[in-house]
Amino acid sequence: MVELENELKRMIVDTLNLEDISIEEIDSEAPLFGDGLGLDSIDALELGVAMQNNYGIKLNSESEETKKHFASVRNLALLVQQSREK
Amino acid sequence: MTLTLTIDRWSAWAPGLETNAQWQQWAASGNPVVSRPKNPVPEVPDVSYMPAMLRRRLSPLARAAMHVAWQCLDDCQQVPLIFSSLYGESDRTFALTEAVAKQEQLSPASFSLSVHNAIAGQLSIARNITAEISCLSPLGAGVVPALLEAMGILNEGQWQQALLVFYDRPLPELYQSTVPGPDGMLACALLVSKSGPANLTLQMQANEGAADIQEQESQLLDLIRVLAGGADSALWHCSGANWRLAS
Numbered sequence: 001m002v003e004l005e006n007e008l009k010r011m012i013v014d015t016l017n018l019e020d021i022s023i024e025e026i027d028s029e030a031p032l033f034g035d036g037l038g039l040d041s042i043d044a045l046e047l048g049v050a051m052q053n054n055y056g057i058k059l060n061s062e063s064e065e066t067k068k069h070f071a072s073v074r075n076l077a078l079l080v081q082q083s084r085e086k
Numbered sequence: 087m088t089l090t091l092t093i094d095r096w097s098a099w100a101p102g103l104e105t106n107a108q109w110q111q112w113a114a115s116g117n118p119v120v121s122r123p124k125n126p127v128p129e130v131p132d133v134s135y136m137p138a139m140l141r142r143r144l145s146p147l148a149r150a151a152m153h154v155a156w157q158c159l160d161d162c163q164q165v166p167l168i169f170s171s172l173y174g175e176s177d178r179t180f181a182l183t184e185a186v187a188k189q190e191q192l193s194p195a196s197f198s199l200s201v202h203n204a205i206a207g208q209l210s211i212a213r214n215i216t217a218e219i220s221c222l223s224p225l226g227a228g229v230v231p232a233l234l235e236a237m238g239i240l241n242e243g244q245w246q247q248a249l250l251v252f253y254d255r256p257l258p259e260l261y262q263s264t265v266p267g268p269d270g271m272l273a274c275a276l277l278v279s280k281s282g283p284a285n286l287t288l289q290m291q292a293n294e295g296a297a298d299i300q301e302q303e304s305q306l307l308d309l310i311r312v313l314a315g316g317a318d319s320a321l322w323h324c325s326g327a328n329w330r331l332a333s
Contacts, residue, residue, distance in 0.1 A: 016142065016195075017143070018142060018144060019138065019141075019142055020138040021297055037315040038139055042195050043195070045194035045195070046193060046194050046195045048194075049191045049192075049193065049194065052191065053191060
């Protein structure tokens with residue numbers, strides 16, 4: 001799980017050009033958007049594409065479920081894990 | 087018809103030419119063009135004064151445009167922005183078109199940053215500028231449309247100053263055999279003022295002959311040469327008229 005979380009953090013840093021942030025600085029439980037990492041709606045779309053390209057997971061941008069999955073790195077990791085178990 | 091312009095501040099950037107003193111040296115040398123490598127775009131100005139979360143979205147061209155704008159704005163709060171670029175973020179547009187051709191997923195961030203007003207929008211976010219923004223692509227008319235736009239906005243009376251930003255970069259390699267495009271990366275910003283002693287005039291004369299197509303780049307270098315004191319005037323032929331810029 002820690003490995004998967006770090007992989008997701010690397011994806012976030014690389015995809016969103018977070019040049020000043022190292023993966024160690026990202027708290028797995030902290031919110032990605034708004035107060036936490038401070039990402040915005042364009043970042044959400046960009047991460048949606050990255051999730052599809054890297055993990056084959058397609059997220060509906062309108063759904064409440066998506067908000068939950070995108071809340072933190074931990075939630076994204078759980079989503080990837082669930083999709084692998086299916 | 088003669089129009090007068092008051093330039094409060096100007097700033098220009100090309101690889102190796104950053105300060106007004108460096109530009110003055112270039113203008114005095116009489117060199118016709120600035121030597122700038124076309125591929126790849128080698129260096130970008132340092133914009134570390136911008137918040138990291140905004141800076142990460144800036145391409146080399148956006149950094150050049152942002153840098154000259156920032157130098158001119160200094161502590162200015164609200165000014166209308168006039169951005170003029172022939173091709174804008176041509177490399178982003180090209181990469182997106184390529185992704186469409188390969189049926190790949192498009193990057194939403196890259197798409198939103200490829201539009202012609204993207205860099206102006208980034209500046210307005212970074213500086214909390216809520217004044218009006220105009221973004222032009224002047225085709226063969228060079229720097230003149232943006233200068234006229236700025237004078238028009240100032241003459242409307244609401245604003246005392248306006249910021250002009252000219253910027254372009256070489257086209258992606260694939261286009262270069264059909265459309266030469268700019269020779270190198272070049273950005274220049276002018277803070278123009280409604281009042282104060284005029285330091286430039288722009289005169290329009292009828293031109294019966296065919297208009298020459300001049301890219302913004304060559305006129306912009308003429309304009310910088312006049313601003314930097316290396317020439318008293320420049321003459322441009324475009325949009326069916328002759329335009330004479332003089333200091």
